[in-house]
Amino acid sequence: MVKYLALCVFALTFVSFGYGNVVPSRDDQLAVPSCGGYMFVEDEVVIDGPFSQDCILQFETQEDRILAFSVLDGDVKDALQFLNIHDGFDLDSPILKVENQIVHQVSRKDRPTILYTKNSEAIVRFTKTPTDSNFQLKIQKAVECPLGIGDNTQCGPIVDDVSCHCAVFNTKSFPDMTMYCLDYKMKLIIFENRTEEEIVQKTWGTQNPYWTSLTDSRRDGTWVWESTMTVLKAGNYTNWFPGRPSYVANNADDCMLYGGTIYLNFWGDISCATLARGICEVQP
Structure with missing residues (x-):
């Protein structure tokens, strides 16, 4: 089941209109000048704005799983013009890029562009205010899928x-x-x-x-x-x-x-x- 959340630009937590584990930011060291929050992703969540520049969002899932980021009714490649997704709970963590993702020879047909982390934690930082007021970010718990598991x-x-x-x-x-x-x-x-x-x-x-x-x-x-x-x-x-x-x-x-x-x-x-x-x- 998908959880839909609205993000208030003047609050430090998510306001849930579905259900889920919603708690204040785990990292007190992060400066959050306008908006931000932390969420544990049990399955799948979709968050709405409004988002503003320098908004910082933290996401985490179970330790042996990873996170998958995509955009509803859009392309995450376009979203990278105004946000960075860091692979970890540190702003110095690597930024996810489309060109660095694994390209499988077999995958789901008509699959949207998805950015996968290598860790169970991630930070989304908005570098600009999105121009699309209907922008929705989708975050899913996923498994790491290799190209193969041994020979042949x-x-x-x-x-x-x-x-x-x-x-x-x-x-x-x-x-x-x-x-x-x-x-x-x-x-x-x-x-x-x-x-x-x-x-x-x-x-x-x-x-x-x-x-x-x-x-x-x-x-x-x-x-x-x-x-x-x-x-x-x-x-x-x-x-x-x-x-x-x-x-x-x-x-x-x-x-x-x-x-x-x-x-x-x-x-x-x-x-x-x-x-x-x-x-x-x-x-x-």
Whole structure:
């Protein structure tokens, strides 16, 4: 859920019209001549002006996450004419620049320009008063998305602007693929809806089979998304190949993959020892 906030130019705190953790500025050393404030970003916030020159805003999210800055109904590149975003809680911290951002070979279609920090803290300082009175700054909690996670891999923010998906092209068994994702602080993918599955399949194809985290190895017939320990229940999204999964008692087909010449773009159950590619993901 998005939090919308209005910023009063004569106050040192944000006034929230939604909800969230709103507290006074954490850094007493910062001079805030006209406006400013501090906010912990739990998910996503949008702040309105009016903003003035030398206004200083502090944002922070959880320690192992980063911040993503964009502009609603605009381009953050244009906003850099009147503000700087510092990667940290120090005005001497590096200023985020579009040309220094990671460029992924795969990413979400029609994606807006977004500036990502490398830290969980950031300062926005207005160097000029914005000419657009409707200017709105959007700040999201995000994960750092690398270009790859080891040899023969490819990563990108393909589903949204804050998560990260990585294709592992070297084939592994289900247990080994699960551990490979965990080694990079990611998890083997789950599909909660058709939209995400279609995006992933369109990005990396279905010519080869890819592991997901769905398995019934703990209890035959009870399928669980192992990455979240969520039981697949009646009414949940599924995309099984016709006639799958196998309901033969004590069968050895305990792990789910999709793709390949047998299952195409559908889900199929198969032995967990099978060698296949995999999709790792991490969410904010």
